[in-house]
Every structure is written in structure tokens, then in C-alpha cells.
Amino acid sequence: MAWEEVARSLTDLDKNREKPEALGDILVLDVSYGSFAGLFTTSLLSEMGAFVVRIEPPEGDIARKMAPYGLKVGDSSIAYLVEGRNKYHITLNIEHSKGREIFEELVAKVDVVVETFPTGKLDALDLGWEKLKGINPRLVLCSIKTYGEKGYLADEKQTPDTLDYDTVDQARSGFAWTVGIPEDYDEFPEHTRVPTKMGNWMAHYAGGAMAALAVMGALLFREVSGEGQHIDISPAEALMALNNYALHYYHLTGKVIGRVANFEPAAYAYNYFQAKDGMVFIAGYADPNWKALCDIIGRPDLVEKYPSLKDRTNPKNFIPMTQEIEKFTKQHTREEIQKIWQNYKGPGVTVAGEVLKPKETLEFDHWYERKALIKVKDKHYGELLVQGLPAKMSGTPPRLKWLCRPVGADNEFIYRQMLGYDQTYLERLRKEGVI
Amino acid sequence: MVDLKLFEITKKQEALKGIRVLSVTRIIYGPWAATLLGLLGAEVIHVEFPGSGDLLIRGVSPGGSFPRGLSPGMMCANANKYFLAVDLKHPKGKKILEELVAVSDVLMENFKPGTFDQWGIGYRQLSQINPGLVYVSMQGFGNWGSLSNRPSYDAYAQGITGLAEITGFPEAIPLKSQAWIGDFLSGTVAAYLTLVALYYRRKTGKGQFIDLSQAEVLIRAMDWTWIYMGITGKNRERTGNRDVAVVPSLIAKAKDGFVAIGAFPESEYLALCDAMKDEEMKSYVALEERYKHARKIYERIESWVAEKSVEEIEKLAREYGFAASRVMSSKDIYEDSHYNSRKAVWKFVDPLWDDLAYPNPLANLDKTPGRVKWSMRPVGFDNEHVLARILGYSEEEIEELYREEVIGKWDEKFPATAPPPGWDGKKGLFY
Numbered sequence: 001m002a003w004e005e006v007a008r009s010l011t012d013l014d015k016n017r018e019k020p021e022a023l024g025d026i027l028v029l030d031v032s033y034g035s036f037a038g039l040f041t042t043s044l045l046s047e048m049g050a051f052v053v054r055i056e057p058p059e060g061d062i063a064r065k066m067a068p069y070g071l072k073v074g075d076s077s078i079a080y081l082v083e084g085r086n087k088y089h090i091t092l093n094i095e096h097s098k099g100r101e102i103f104e105e106l107v108a109k110v111d112v113v114v115e116t117f118p119t120g121k122l123d124a125l126d127l128g129w130e131k132l133k134g135i136n137p138r139l140v141l142c143s144i145k146t147y148g149e150k151g152y153l154a155d156e157k158q159t160p161d162t163l164d165y166d167t168v169d170q171a172r173s174g175f176a177w178t179v180g181i182p183e184d185y186d187e188f189p190e191h192t193r194v195p196t197k198m199g200n201w202m203a204h205y206a207g208g209a210m211a212a213l214a215v216m217g218a219l220l221f222r223e224v225s226g227e228g229q230h231i232d233i234s235p236a237e238a239l240m241a242l243n244n245y246a247l248h249y250y251h252l253t254g255k256v257i258g259r260v261a262n263f264e265p266a267a268y269a270y271n272y273f274q275a276k277d278g279m280v281f282i283a284g285y286a287d288p289n290w291k292a293l294c295d296i297i298g299r300p301d302l303v304e305k306y307p308s309l310k311d312r313t314n315p316k317n318f319i320p321m322t323q324e325i326e327k328f329t330k331q332h333t334r335e336e337i338q339k340i341w342q343n344y345k346g347p348g349v350t351v352a353g354e355v356l357k358p359k360e361t362l363e364f365d366h367w368y369e370r371k372a373l374i375k376v377k378d379k380h381y382g383e384l385l386v387q388g389l390p391a392k393m394s395g396t397p398p399r400l401k402w403l404c405r406p407v408g409a410d411n412e413f414i415y416r417q418m419l420g421y422d423q424t425y426l427e428r429l430r431k432e433g434v435i
Numbered sequence: 436m437v438d439l440k441l442f443e444i445t446k447k448q449e450a451l452k453g454i455r456v457l458s459v460t461r462i463i464y465g466p467w468a469a470t471l472l473g474l475l476g477a478e479v480i481h482v483e484f485p486g487s488g489d490l491l492i493r494g495v496s497p498g499g500s501f502p503r504g505l506s507p508g509m510m511c512a513n514a515n516k517y518f519l520a521v522d523l524k525h526p527k528g529k530k531i532l533e534e535l536v537a538v539s540d541v542l543m544e545n546f547k548p549g550t551f552d553q554w555g556i557g558y559r560q561l562s563q564i565n566p567g568l569v570y571v572s573m574q575g576f577g578n579w580g581s582l583s584n585r586p587s588y589d590a591y592a593q594g595i596t597g598l599a600e601i602t603g604f605p606e607a608i609p610l611k612s613q614a615w616i617g618d619f620l621s622g623t624v625a626a627y628l629t630l631v632a633l634y635y636r637r638k639t640g641k642g643q644f645i646d647l648s649q650a651e652v653l654i655r656a657m658d659w660t661w662i663y664m665g666i667t668g669k670n671r672e673r674t675g676n677r678d679v680a681v682v683p684s685l686i687a688k689a690k691d692g693f694v695a696i697g698a699f700p701e702s703e704y705l706a707l708c709d710a711m712k713d714e715e716m717k718s719y720v721a722l723e724e725r726y727k728h729a730r731k732i733y734e735r736i737e738s739w740v741a742e743k744s745v746e747e748i749e750k751l752a753r754e755y756g757f758a759a760s761r762v763m764s765s766k767d768i769y770e771d772s773h774y775n776s777r778k779a780v781w782k783f784v785d786p787l788w789d790d791l792a793y794p795n796p797l798a799n800l801d802k803t804p805g806r807v808k809w810s811m812r813p814v815g816f817d818n819e820h821v822l823a824r825i826l827g828y829s830e831e832e833i834e835e836l837y838r839e840e841v842i843g844k845w846d847e848k849f850p851a852t853a854p855p856p857g858w859d860g861k862k863g864l865f866y
Binding site: 069194 | 505606699
């Protein structure tokens with residue numbers, strides 16, 4: 001059988017439901033607040049089968065209000081809906097003494113707690129790590145916040161009591177410093193030639209992925225040692241680690257890597273070019289591959305003019321080289337270029353691919369075939385298109401069971417199931433403002 | 436001076452001690468996934484071909500210069516690994532790989548879909564040798580599906596998913612991140628999934644096959660893009676440095692640099708208005724008002740910031756209670772007291788290359804902190820360590836493998852495949 005068929009049947013998405021879940025025995029409390037880093041962490045865990053109880057204050061997580069252009073469905077911003085997946089949504093006021101007691105009862109029963117409060121806040125509520133590990137020595141407490149829980153600013157009590165903003169994290173990661181159009185590219189308006197944040201909440205996604213990794217490391221360690229631990233992750237530091245060699249290079253050379261628009265400081269061609277109908281990515285950077293690129297566009301003179309890696313990574317040459325190559329690319333559409341490159345059978349490896357608007361991306365079947373994008377019919381929020389499950393796994397594939405639930409929708413079920421509270425007691429807690 | 440925090444960390448235990456990872460990976464995506472496991476204590480063997488090794492990344496450096504003989508491209512995703520160089524197309528090379536698989540927990544690869552299967556060392560074959568093996572295959576578009584024959588490049592993934600199109604200013608061009616985020620973020624997710632699979636294996640003894648597409652990871656990370664377009668039918672447009680969901684949250688230009696500001700809850704928003712001494716802004720405190728007047732709010736904040744220094748803004752943020760931070764360069768980060776005290780900036784002495792600095796996002800796990808122990812190594816630098824210590828080959832057998840060119844070392848002709856200039860033949864070797 002051809003490999004593609006083997007791989008497809010190994011990870012057959014239609015069989016996902018028949019297969020076991022890897023984290024089926026893990027209980028998680030997600031008490032994150034206003035943080036998509038926290039939400040993404042528990043989304044990753046819940047997709048792999050963890051039982052995730054999402055704790056919001058009685059008025060709901062402020063993340064439910066983070067709505068692009070104000071767009072909501074029901075009680076939730078559309079952004080929140082994406083990361084509510086597979087979680088049980090309950091409310092609990094941990095500012096209330098009774099709420100804190102209930103939180104402690106829950107902590108005694110779970111494996112993981114994820115929190116994103118400002119540095120020191122859990123301690124101030126007398127729910128800090130020392131306390132929680134006393135309640136449950138096997139607990140993994142995962143704190144995710146811009147400044148972390150420890151370190152110079154925390155010791156100096158200089159960390160702000162604010163939400164953890166993705167923009168601030170991107171700024172502190174060094175990432176924003178290296179994204180954007182350089183100051184001297186004056187064909188672009190001045191206000192666009194600045195350090196630029198990624199369009200998505202990249203620091204929060206990086207922080208969430210790093211936190212989920214750390215949680216799994218801690219759970220594996222617990223298997224061996226029987227001990228839980230406190231994990232302290234900063235989305236800014238997570239994104240910093242994903243910023244290529246910027247920091248390593250500064251130490252070695254004293255040079256700061258700055259912005260280069262869509263060029264690549266260490267290789268050319270490895271950038272975007274103007275095509276007839278938008279932009280295309282073209283790569284061909286090692287010598288034989290550069291030669292292949294020039295061959296395709298019928299410009300052997302460029303090989304002579306820019307023969308070595310050194311010539312091609314000289315930033316002064318970026319624009320002249322690009323202008324020459326664009327003489328070709330501007331004559332063709334993105335699709336034509338992609339095909340021309342794909343049909344090249346000569347020596348060297350060079351590739352081309354389209355740069356698309358998200359709306360154009362949606363047109364590929366690939367994403368739906370592989371459930372990277374899914375149309376879901378949610379009981380509470382209706383029919384929606386959302387990102388699905390990038391991981392295909394033969395043994396324990398991830399699942400999307402439901403998209404989201406309204407604030408407090410699972411109070412009855414969870415409080416009964418986990419703590420044995422009955423209807424009357426819940427009613428009392430509600431009146432007292434605890435849930 | 437003794438760095439107490441570093442000392443304290445290195446005394447602690449490692450979460451993945453005893454886990455062996457075979458990383459037959461290239462460029463960044465695969466190598467980074469394996470590095471993360473190495474930071475958490477896994478024993479990672481990085482496999483290259485003898486001679487030039489992974490030249491597509493070893494040869495990557497700004498301006499084509501290689502400080503101290505190090506490759507910036509290679510070093511950033513290859514800490515804590517043993518470097519083995521073996522010709523996998525040679526029957527004896529294949530045998531070495533199979534022997535390693537028999538005693539490993541994880542195999543990671545990011546060659547073109549089907550390459551390993553064709554070589555006879557794919558999941559079909561290796562899972563026979565080791566049914567507990569977690570086999571992680573990392574590609575641009577996955578091992579199957581209508582785009583799976585497309586090449587895997589970070590910048591392509593950023594382009595085709597629309598991530599570049601939503602980044603940057605509407606009046607300029609779509610922007611990719613300079614960092615190879617498609618590789619790095621996907622590598623992080625791949626490392627997470629690997630641990631999930633290892634957790635399951637602990638309970639059941641069963642390994643599995645994992646297929647992770649970097650384009651799909653970027654799609655996953657594009658927050659509200661897809662749900663927004665599904666509901667409105669409109670494209671998601673670029674909005675520069677202004678967040679349109681968290682209003683206000685932005686990066687703005689100050690007199691002497693750039694600063695990020697966030698003030699979403701009412702209390703923080705009002706604190707910002709107070710700091711700005713702007714009464715009119717206060718009338719937009721309700722969220723509906725903020726979305727309606729977002730443009731005006733952003734303009735007012737931007738013109739206020741333009742008159743101040745970065746430090747003034749940071750000071751006002753602390754005083755009044757909203758979030759603000761300078762846009763930091765690698766120099767700012769390198770020198771920052773907070774990052775240094777947390778060892779998020781990890782300065783250490785490498786056994787081969789001397790003093791180096793790395794980011795360490797996993798330094799603050801209190802029982803099992805992640806640590807960077809050593810950097811990239813020359814092609815085939817640890818052949819003897821791997822073959823003799825792990826597989827028990829004799830000196831004569833190893834000699835013969837060299838003679839038959841099944842294994843090999845670096846090639847001085849290629850940049851950054853070799854030890855530092857003037858290497859004494861011993862420094863940095865573990866064997």
C-alpha cells in the first residue's frame with residue numbers, strides 16, 4: 001500500500017471516537033482569567049481527553065468579553081467560543097471566603113490547576129502554592145502570566161495587578177522588535193515602518209503550548225516520583241524562545257537583529273514577492289537552489305551577479321534582487337507561479353507558494369478533509385466554523401466534543417458530581433453570591 | 436561569580452530522565468520539538484548524514500558569518516543533543532538506526548511524507564521492532580490530504596494559512612514574522628503531543644503514530660479568524676498594532692521607542708484615562724462604546740504616547756494601574772534584571788563553545804526545571820558515545836564503519852559543520 005494510504009488509515013478521523021483518550025484519567029481546574037494562554041493550555045489538554053472544569057467568577061470570565069469588533073454569540077465573544085471546547089463551565093467566587101473553601105475542596109480532587117491571575121494574587125487570597133500543595137501534594141499548579149510568579153520584579157513587588165495582555169507579551173518577548181517593515185523602506189507610509197505585533201494572539205498561543213508541554217512533563221515526573229509541582233510559565237518568555245537566534249546572536253556578536261519586512265536575514269531567496277494578483281513565497285537559498293530559481297525565471301545573470309550566500313544575505317542587495325525577480329513574478333498569478341515551480345524538474349530545490357488572505361485559505365479542501373477546520377453544530381451557540389484538531393494520532397487521537405457552554409451551565413452537574421452538593425445547597429450558594 | 440539560581444536549578448531532578456529520543460530531523464521544526472524534550476531532561480540523539488550534515492540550517496546565518504564557528508540557525512534549535520552522523524541509505528546505517536529504535540522511546544522525523552517508509556524505516560517497519568515507539572512525523576501539510584505534496588517551509592505556512600495577511604498594517608503589505616514561527620510553534624505542539632503519547636504508553640505499553648502539519652498548527656493558533664469569517668462572510672483584515680477585540684491593547688510609538696499598552700477591564704481603562712487626564716475617553720468606558728469608538732480611542736492613546744518617553748509611560752502604568760511595557764530588543768532582554776533573575780535568559784558555559792546565552796522558557800518548574808546544558812555540536816561529534824555507550828559497539832567495529840563510510844564526521848569545507856577553529860581534538864567530547 002502506498003504510504004499516503006497507510007498514513008490515512010492509521011489516523012482515520014472517522015474512527016477517532018472508537019479509540020481511547022490519552023488523558024482520560026486527568027482532572028483539570030482551569031481558573032484562568034482574561035487569558036487566552038490559559039484557555040489554550042486547557043483546550044490542548046481537553047482535546048486529549050482530560051476532564052477540564054472551567055471556573056469563572058459568577059459574572060463570567062472577562063475573556064468572554066474580548067470580542068472582535070464587539071462580535072458575540074449569546075453571552076460570549078466569538079474568540080472565547082473557540083477555546084471553550086470540551087470544558088465544563090462552572091462559576092465560583094474565590095474572592096468570597098466560602099468560595100475559597102469550595103476551591104480548596106476541588107483542588108483536593110484534581111491533578112492540575114491552571115491559573116493566570118496577576119503575580120502574587122493567589123498568595124494574597126491565601127490560595128498560593130504552599131497552601132495548595134498542602135491540600136494536594138500530587139497537584140500540578142500551572143501559573144501563566146507575563147512576569148511569572150518569581151524573579152526580580154516579583155521580589156521588588158513591581159509587577160502590575162493587571163490582566164496579561166498578548167500585546168504586552170509580544171512586546172516583552174523581543175518578537176515584535178523583529179517583525180515589521182524597516183525604517184528606511186520609504187515606499188511605505190511612516191506609521192507602518194515600526195515594530196509590529198503578530199495579527200493573532202501569538203504570545204498567548206505560544207505560552208499556552210509551552211504550558212501544556214510543561215504540564216505533561218510534570219505529570220510524567222509525577223508518575224515516577226509521586227510528587228506534584230508548581231510550574232511558572234510566561235507567555236513572553238515562551239515567545240522569546242521561538243524568536244529564532246535573536247538572543248544567542250546578541251550574546252555572540254553584540255548585534256541586535258532588527259526588522260527586515262518579509263526578507264530573511266540569513267538566507268535569500270526566502271521571502272515574499274509581488275505576483276500579478278497578490279504575493280508569493282519563493283525559496284531557493286543554498287547555491288544550487290538559487291541557481292535553480294534563476295533558471296526557472298530565465299535569469300542566469302543573477303547567479304553571476306549574486307553568486308554566494310554572503311552576497312545574497314547582504315541586506316543592501318535584498319531590494320535590487322527582489323526587483324529583478326519580480327520582473328518575472330509580476331507577470332504571473334500566484335497559482336501559475338506555484339505550478340511553474342512545482343513542475344520544475346531540474347537540479348536544485350526551489351519552491352513557490354501562494355500568500356493568501358484567510359478568506360482564500362478557506363477554499364482548500366485539505367483543511368476540512370483533515371478536520372483542521374470544522375463546521376460544528378453547537379447546542380448552545382449554533383452552527384459555527386472553527387479550527388479543529390491539527391494532531392492526527394493513530395492511538396489516542398484528539399476530539400472536539402463540544403464548542404463552549406454559557407457561564408455556569410455545568411454548575412449543577414459538576415458540583416453534584418465532584419462535591420455532592422444538592423440543589424438546595426447550590427441555591428444557597430447562589431444567593432450568597434458564591435456561585 | 437557563582438550563579439546561585441543556576442546552581443540551584445542544576446541540582447534538581449529532570450522530568451524526562453530515562454526517556455530516549457531519536458531525532459532524525461532537519462532545519463527547525465523537528466529539531467526544536469526534540470530540543471524541548473532535551474531541555475526537560477530527555478536523552479536526545481540527533482541524526483544527520485556524514486559530511487555536510489544538515490547544511491540547509493547549519494549554513495544559515497545573517498550575512499553568512501559564523502561567530503566562533505557556530506551557526507546561529509543551527510544552534511537555536513539544537514541544544515542538549517548527541518550528534519550522530521550515519522548514512523541511512525547504507526544497509527549498515529539502516530541497521531544502526533533500527534538498533535537505536537529498539538532501545539528508544541520516541542522517533543521524530545520531518546522528511547517529506549513517505550521518505551522513511553521508502554527507506555524501509557517508516558512507522559510500518561519501526562513499530563514492528565518497537566511496538567512502544569512513539570513515532571512523530573512533522574510536515575508542512577501532513578502525511579495525507581490534497582495538499583500533502585506541498586513543501587514544508589515556515590514562510591509558506593505563514594503565507595498559505597493567511598497568518599501573514601492578518602499581520603501588519605492595512606496601508607502596507609502582509610507581513611510574516613521574521614522568526615520561523617510555523618516551525619517553532621508547531622515544534623512546541625509536537626513536543627506536547629509526544630509527552631501525551633508517552634503518558635498513554637506508561638499506562639498501556641502502546642506506542643503510536645503522530646502526524647502533525649505545521650500549516651494546521653498555525654490555523655489552530657489564529658484565534659477568532661475562522662469563526663469570524665464563518666459568521667460574517669467577511670475576510671479578516673490586518674489592523675496593524677491595534678487589537679480589535681481587546682480595546683485598548685496596542686503598540687504605540689513614544690518619543691524614544693515603542694511601548695505596548697493594555698487596559699481592558701473598566702478599572703484599568705479608567706486608570707489609563709486618568710493617566711492621560713482625558714475626560715472624554717472616560718465616556719467610552721462601556722465596552723459597546725469602546726468598540727464603536729475604537730478608532731478614536733486608539734488615535735488618542737497614540738498621540739498621548741507620542742509626547743512621552745517609554746519610561747514615563749511605564750512609570751504612569753505602575754502608578755495608575757494599567758499594563759504597559761517597552762518593546763524589547765534582544766539587547767534589552769539580555770540585560771534585563773527580571774529575565775536574568777528567572778533564568779529565562781540562560782547564560783552558561785558550553786563544554787565546546789565556552790560562554791553562550793539562550794532563552795529558557797522552562798526554567799521555572801520548581802521540581803524539574805528545564806535547563807540548557809550544551810549547544811549544537813559538529814556533525815558526527817558523538818558517534819563514539821552513541822555507538823559504544825548506547826549500542827555497545829567495539830572500537831574495531833566503529834573503525835570499520837568509518838572505513839566503509841557508514842558513519843562519518845564533519846567536513847571542514849562546509850560552514851559550521853566542524854568544531855571551533857583551533858580545536859584540540861578533545862574539548863567538549865563526552866566520550
